[in-house]
Amino acid sequence: MMTDRIRSFLETRRPEGPCLIVDLDVVRDNYMTFRNAMPDTRIFYAVKANPAPEILALLASLGSSFDTASVQEIEMALNAGASPDRISFGNTIKKERDIEKAFAYGIDLFAVDSVEEVQKVARAAPGARVFCRILTDGEGAEWPLSRKFGCVPAMAVDVLLHARDLGLKAYGISFHVGSQQTRMGAWRTALTEAADIFRTLAEQGIQLSMVNLGGGFPTRYVKDVPAVEAYAGTIRTALLEAFGNRLPETIIEPGRGMVGNAGVVKAEVVLISRKSEDDDKRWVFLDIGKFGGLAETMDESIRYPIRTARDGDAMEDCVIAGPTCDSADVLYEKTPYPLPLSLTVGDEIFIESCGAYTTTYASVAFNGFPPLASYVI
Ligand SMILES: *Cc1c(COP(=O)(O)O)cnc(C)c1O
Numbered sequence: 189m190m191t192d193r194i195r196s197f198l199e200t201r202r203p204e205g206p207c208l209i210v211d212l213d214v215v216r217d218n219y220m221t222f223r224n225a226m227p228d229t230r231i232f233y234a235v236k237a238n239p240a241p242e243i244l245a246l247l248a249s250l251g252s253s254f255d256t257a258s259v260q261e262i263e264m265a266l267n268a269g270a271s272p273d274r275i276s277f278g279n280t281i282k283k284e285r286d287i288e289k290a291f292a293y294g295i296d297l298f299a300v301d302s303v304e305e306v307q308k309v310a311r312a313a314p315g316a317r318v319f320c321r322i323l324t325d326g327e328g329a330e331w332p333l334s335r336k337f338g339c340v341p342a343m344a345v346d347v348l349l350h351a352r353d354l355g356l357k358a359y360g361i362s363f364h365v366g367s368q369q370t371r372m373g374a375w376r377t378a379l380t381e382a383a384d385i386f387r388t389l390a391e392q393g394i395q396l397s398m399v400n401l402g403g404g405f406p407t408r409y410v411k412d413v414p415a416v417e418a419y420a421g422t423i424r425t426a427l428l429e430a431f432g433n434r435l436p437e438t439i440i441e442p443g444r445g446m447v448g449n450a451g452v453v454k455a456e457v458v459l460i461s462r463k464s465e466d467d468d469k470r471w472v473f474l475d476i477g478k479f480g481g482l483a484e485t486m487d488e489s490i491r492y493p494i495r496t497a498r499d500g501d502a503m504e505d506c507v508i509a510g511p512t513c514d515s516a517d518v519l520y521e522k523t524p525y526p527l528p529l530s531l532t533v534g535d536e537i538f539i540e541s542c543g544a545y546t547t548t549y550a551s552v553a554f555n556g557f558p559p560l561a562s563y564v565i
Pocket residue numbers: 234236237255278279364366367368402403404405441442443444445
């Protein structure tokens with residue numbers, strides 16, 4: 189959302205070119221909202237959503253832990269002040285030498301979803317704690333992650349038995365219900381499956397400790413979303429239903445929900461044109477597109493709120509596209525986007541809720557365009 193601090197930064201600094209401005213006060217508020225809504229749950233911020241050093245340092249100082257996917261992200265979290273016991277290596281696809289490096293840094297919590305990955309962890313991080321990720325269908329998520337990560341529950345049992353047999357600590361179950369998950373019930377199905385795995389393994393002498401509830405908490409784009417407190421309530425009920433009074437330790441890994449609404453992209457209109465004299469839609473080309481940080485407009489999945497200084501004027505549906513010479517670089521066409529008729533080349537536009545998955549998705553120099561600049565204030 190546009191905050192007073194972001195507005196005044198833009199007015200006084202007048203940064204050139206497309207850029208993201210992140211307001212740390214909003215990140216702090218989001219962190220406190222998660223902490224207050226889920227006081228018994230540890231928060232592992234998903235670093236990939238926005239790894240700006242200022243964000244990581246703020247969250248580290250507030251007591252957050254970190255979910256990382258590479259040695260580089262582990263180093264970023266360590267540099268931000270997190271101790272190794274506050275860092276998980278949550279990627280299920282790791283090079284064995286990266287597991288070794290992480291273990292040497294003191295990281296002791298690893299995600300797996302296959303026997304093959306367990307074997308790597310057992311060799312490279314002997315005795316470490318592992319949790320097994322289970323598949324979810326991603327239904328209800330605007331940015332689903334299904335299929336690539338996780339295994340079916342029956343296989344998770346085998347994976348964790350294998351981990352125990354190889355000297356690892358079979359620690360828990362994780363899942364990710366899909367990013368920007370607007371169906372709060374999505375956690376219930378996965379928690380029921382997790383509890384079944386806990387029971388099956390208990391019969392085999394393994395007492396799991398932890399359920400990792402993943403990310404998926406939404407941020408507000410064009411449409412309203414339920415509050416974190418509503419998610420917390422639904423999850424708590426589902427936990428009690430699935431586990432009774434033997435509640436496991438829980439963690440969450442919010443990415444989008446932690447930083448999404450904290451950032452605004454400032455961009456500029458480069459061209460407004462039509463494809464024929466009787467074309468009923470104008471094409472509005474911006475100096476930012478899919479390769480400049482707005483990759484999540486792929487399949488028009490994420491619909492960002494766009495503001496201009498002319499929003500009181502009459503509006504007309506437009507096609508919105510980026511500046512590169514790639515035909516995939518169209519943001520909204522199937523569902524056209526209303527913009528003011530008076531919009532003019534050179535106008536600034538403000539794309540809200542861009543704090544998550546923008547800088548990390550920007551390409552380095554496609555067509556010579558620099559990666560998305562970022563200011564954290
Ligand atoms: C990306 C990711 C997250 C963050 O997901 P959001 O939907 O942005 O909250 C959490 N956990 C894992 C393992 C991830 O890969």
